Amino acid sequence: MNAPMKAAPAPVKKLRVATTSLAGCFGCHMSILDIDERLLKLLDLVEFDRSPLTDIKHCGPCDLGIIEGGLCNAENVHVLREFRKNCKIILALGACAINGGLPAQRNHLDLRDVLEEVYQTEHLLGRGGIPNDPELPLPLSKVHPIHEVVKVDYFLPGCPPPADAIWKLLTDLLAGRTPALGHGLLHYD
Amino acid sequence: MNATNTFQLDGEEIPFAPGQTIIQAAAAHGAYIPHLCWHPDFSPHGSCKLCTVKVNGRFGSACTMEAQPGMEVENRTAELDDKRRTLLQMFFVEGNHFCPSCEKSGNCVLQATAYELKMMSPHFDMFYPDRPVDASHPDILLDFNRCIMCSLCVTASREVDGKNVFAMGGRGILGRRIHINSESGRLGDTDFAATDRAASICPVGVILHKRKGFAVPIGERTYDLAPISAQVKETRS
């Protein structure tokens, strides 16, 4: 609070933020937590909707949706669409959301071969057959980064993105600035 | 050098010797023009098009255009950097560039250039091509998933090593690839050596020395230390 206030400030409306991990490893979420004590500052500015941090199961109207991970199954797509429908801004967080990442390494294999290898042929795994429980989401034939399915507004690469980059990007967004990352904050590994 | 032999690069006066290309003169002066397939030790290839500049209002490749007195060259303008970013995105979708698992990460010219140009995503739909890995050589691994078709290995093998281990062949997005100088198409069946210049010329992670991956810790790698635009002089050999 640098500028002197003319009148008593109206209570600042907190921005509502949702986060999720799709086909990811939660490493990007760990990196969000790595902003450490700045989390407290962040909580002054935002409130969390659906997120592994809150355990809220469905996303309501939000200002910002943060997506970790790409799309490898039907549920990933449902969740992504729920976020896109409810969030004014979608942020793709980390390598997997942006280019498919590690899960996309299966893309040069045929899904049929993958399922057969894992559930039928493989010596120790292959006993139970290919699971067909309706509770389980079906895998997509290929893994996709999220921008191939919905419009994505911002991207923050990294595996995971460093906490400082996440902090910089979030504070830029909250302040209404176009995010800009300097040397060292933008990396793909 | 003649005092009149200068041109303007983004308003900065750059001296040049007759016969020098725009990028040669700029590099000698420490000025960075983004590039991937150009290397100061070799004749220009002109394929990556990252060095596209505007010369007196017209597009041209800085690596192939000779500098002329009084030229006005636009380089790091928003318009040109925007085009370069799109070209980088083209590279990232046509190949399989997964930096977290690549030994070259941190020392990769493609990656460092993408950082320099603030490429935040591949933007286009990924192609996820099927490209082979060749581990047949005792000391060298070839991972063509990361090839950007710069031909530096072709040139280095021909001009420095005198071996012609590599040649560019095939056509178009599906066909164009490095051909290896053996009937099997395997590197292990050629006279390629880890000490060849071609073994250390690859700007990306295609030609890798076995048993030497991830040798430098994160934070100390070439482009961890400073952005590629700040290392113009250092990269001149």
Place this chain on the structure above:
Amino acid sequence: MSDTDVIDAVVDRHRRDGTRLMQILREIQEQLGWLSPATLTRVAAAVGWPRAMVSGTASFYSFFHTRPRGKYCVLWSDNITDRMLGNADLMEAMCKKLWLEPGRVSEDGLVSVNTTSCTGMCDQGPALLVNYRAITRMTPSRVGEMVGLIRDQTPVAEWPAEWFAVDDNIRRKDILLANDLVPGQALSAALERGPEKMLAAVKDARLRGRGGAGFSTGLKWEACRNAAGSGTAPARYVVCNADEGEPGTFKDRVLLTSYAYLVFEGMSIAGFVVGAKKGLLYLRGEYRYLLEPLESTLAARRKNNLLGKNILGTDFEFHIEIHLGAGAYVCGEESALIESLEGKPGRPRIRPPFPVTSGYLGQPTTVNNVETLAASCLIAAHGGEWYAQHGTEKSTGTKILSVSGDCERPGIYEYPYGVSVRQVLEDCGATDSQAVQNSGPSGVCVAEDEFGRRIAFEDLPTAGAFMVFDETRDMFEVARNFAHFFAHESCGFCTPCRVGTTLVRNMMDKIARNHGSPYDIDELFKLHRLMQGASHCGLGNSACNPVFDTLNKFRPAYERRLKSLDYEPAFDLDAALSQARQMTGRDDAGAHFAANSEDEAKA
């Protein structure tokens, strides 16, 4: 004869000269069927080239096979004009009858069926190539008969001769096609003038290149003539560009069929002017059937002292060789063509230096279009001033148009420059036309309100293609066909063209599948802006022209296919689950995506 004997005989006939690699590979393939790894190794050793370079060339050209191909290799010409004549249905019927998937060789190795870029038979399509021999006017009954002949393994040489008939279809003649020159007349007039005055006549005629770009022929010849050769054996060369690959163009086919003497005479005149002893005619592989007739025309000219040493009793010496291409559109670009002549992949060179100073084998070379060289004969015979009286001020002489598409009388039309699009449409019997693709995919799409425009360098320059589309045609599909063409033909050298042509093709396919949104249209414009400025050669620079033109002039053809105003994925999400459904046997609601994302959100 064993395979190695065949290979050795061919390379020996070509003096083990690596620059003749294209001809060596083609001749070996004509005898052995394909180019095996062992063949390439043996050829490389014989010519003394690195094997990787030989395989690099072999893998560049569509007509070279580095994997076994069917005994019968059927390639359907897939230009938009062939499409409009129903080639897709015919090809499907052929594949069904042969139990074959397009692009695959049958299990017994008998036959493969696929598409190829325009074969230059647009006035008599649907056309195809069988073992690289041109066949025209395909019909359902011909498909049936052809399948029978293939099944019975009847040699192609024994197939009905009328299938291989290629008509000239000359509909309008002007000064070039109606010339009354006899062989030798123009050349002897040129010899009489002497090289300087002949050059001056070409300049007086203000002759410009007929390949489309319109560079002054006189200036080109002068630059070549003034350029010093290099090395121990300096020389100059004349190259005739008969790599007529621009879809919808077939006028060179007719010139080389019925006016070949004029083309060779033009090459000789060019050689005389620039001081060359050798000319090379680069004939596109699709016109393989013209090789023997052209060779006999050359033989007749040698016999009549119009080629060889002491031509017509002077000390002028000139020889002509024919090189065949092997299915690569980019070789129409003059420096790519020269690379191909030297046995390499057809990759456009970095320019400068231009071919006139450093071309074939690094020597000064003038590369001219077939029609340009033929026209130079008229100038030799009648003078530059006479020639300049025809056409317009800036576009002298005449232009041969290859008219195809929706018209009564497709074929060859020669007009003085300055003719209006409307006049051509009237003459060829086109009614209810909505557009003309002038100068092929890399040219301009002319809409009805522009039919008053004129064919001339100052208005609508052209390499000769004139494809007519009536109002029943879908101009989006026209542009999509061209987008596929460019993606197939991009040499892959520079990034914007290699990746850009594929991105454009994918986006056009996305829109065609009704998965598009305004987002995709913006992306097409963005790619156009990038590729136009940053590409290495004309192919990439013009590859977006048809998309750009139709987006501007036929926008509703795109818009009516768009799925929504919001971003849409390029693929069908529900179809992306089909493999998993199949593997698990599930078909419950959770095993599907709702028809659209709106329903999805409600669900």
